[in-house]
Amino acid sequence: MRIVIVGNGPGGVELANQLSGEHKVTIVERENVLHYSKPMLSHYIAGFVEKEKLFPYSFSWYEKKGIDLNLGVKAEVIDRARKRLITSDGEIPYDVLVIATGARPRGPTFEGKEFVQTLRTLQDAERIKEQIEKYKDALILGGGFIGLELVANLAKAGYRVRLVHRGSNLLGLDEELTKAIMEKLEGYGVEFYLDANTLKADENGIFTDKGYVEGKVKICAFGVIPNKEIAVKGGIHAGRGILIDDHFRTSAKDVYAIGDCAEYNGIIGGTAKAAMEHARVLANILRGKEDSYDFEFRSTVFKFGDIPVALIGKTKGEGKWFDEKTKIFLEGEKVIGAVVIEDVRKAMMLEKKAKAGVS
Numbered sequence: 001m002r003i004v005i006v007g008n009g010p011g012g013v014e015l016a017n018q019l020s021g022e023h024k025v026t027i028v029e030r031e032n033v034l035h036y037s038k039p040m041l042s043h044y045i046a047g048f049v050e051k052e053k054l055f056p057y058s059f060s061w062y063e064k065k066g067i068d069l070n071l072g073v074k075a076e077v078i079d080r081a082r083k084r085l086i087t088s089d090g091e092i093p094y095d096v097l098v099i100a101t102g103a104r105p106r107g108p109t110f111e112g113k114e115f116v117q118t119l120r121t122l123q124d125a126e127r128i129k130e131q132i133e134k135y136k137d138a139l140i141l142g143g144g145f146i147g148l149e150l151v152a153n154l155a156k157a158g159y160r161v162r163l164v165h166r167g168s169n170l171l172g173l174d175e176e177l178t179k180a181i182m183e184k185l186e187g188y189g190v191e192f193y194l195d196a197n198t199l200k201a202d203e204n205g206i207f208t209d210k211g212y213v214e215g216k217v218k219i220c221a222f223g224v225i226p227n228k229e230i231a232v233k234g235g236i237h238a239g240r241g242i243l244i245d246d247h248f249r250t251s252a253k254d255v256y257a258i259g260d261c262a263e264y265n266g267i268i269g270g271t272a273k274a275a276m277e278h279a280r281v282l283a284n285i286l287r288g289k290e291d292s293y294d295f296e297f298r299s300t301v302f303k304f305g306d307i308p309v310a311l312i313g314k315t316k317g318e319g320k321w322f323d324e325k326t327k328i329f330l331e332g333e334k335v336i337g338a339v340v341i342e343d344v345r346k347a348m349m350l351e352k353k354a355k356a357g358v359s
């Protein structure tokens, strides 16, 4: 089969890795750079990781695998009737097309947005790194995982770092967990401004409804918008993302979607871990093997500086401290989720329990 994948992010590259020995696999990627690790970008900006270490796969890896990698080529239109992908560099016929176009950051809309940047690509990271090295400070807007990765690494590197978040809870967690994570990050010197709405930005900082917060280098981490445009143009059904069923099928025959661009039942993966798991399950489905992905069950370990924080399964509602670093969420006697600060081994054990729904 000719499998054509749009996107060389973790979803696309893992699918190619899985299927390259069995099928003719082509990747079309608009960025003119090899696959790099987005989870490592804040470590790179902070100076803890050399640029070379961001690239897990070399050109020769693709070559050895027999993957036809097309960098700097944009997928533009899906010609469903002729089963061809029209790109900026010509047409590519497919038997199966997989859209793994990821997402882009939700930018700010307030006045002075030109003073604020976003982080998604290596190019963004290089620009931000240069500015932070020049101004020695950073002001991060948003208390999700990208915001926390950034503040932790930059503060650990010795920069003056402030985090402004409009809500009172970090990572969408409850007050106690927010406090526990804040205490850890305050240890690095991060200054938090919670419940603060940003009204406008200027060159030297931002105006919030709680006052002015200084910061030359301002990075907005407000979440992401799935890249669904190529599907929409091709008449494929989309909501927030590209709509898929539980087998990653879109509304078009032989066209699938995985990773951050895909939406199942209102759920968008949003992590590299989910994108790679989607790829592994889709590879089995395309092999004709029975496999399934539990979209409702999410589990990821984020690394905030040196502090791993694992979010497993359902982490909302009434939780109970298991020990001082672990909060578990129960349904009756069964563990349905947990948040584990620092102890990754315990997190893996709890993930197994939560997946199996045992007490």
Ligand code: FAD
Binding pocket: 006, 007, 008, 009, 010, 011, 012, 028, 029, 030, 031, 038, 039, 040, 041, 042, 073, 074, 075, 076, 100, 101, 102, 103, 119, 120, 121, 146, 149, 227, 230, 258, 259, 260, 261, 269, 270, 271, 272, 273, 274, 275, 300, 301, 302, 303
């Ligand atoms: P992407 O990685 O976005 O890749 C999609 C690719 O498709 C891109 O390379 C894009 O250029 C290409 N593309 C898009 N449109 C076209 C087109 N029309 N033609 C050709 N190519 C196209 N996740 C974690 O699990 N843990 C973490 O600690 C973590 N930290 C993160 C830190 C940062 C700073 C960022 C930005 C993200 C982080 N994530 C983390 C999230 C994770 O990186 C994403 O969820 C993941 O990259 C999604 O993978 P994907 O393959 O779906 O999409």
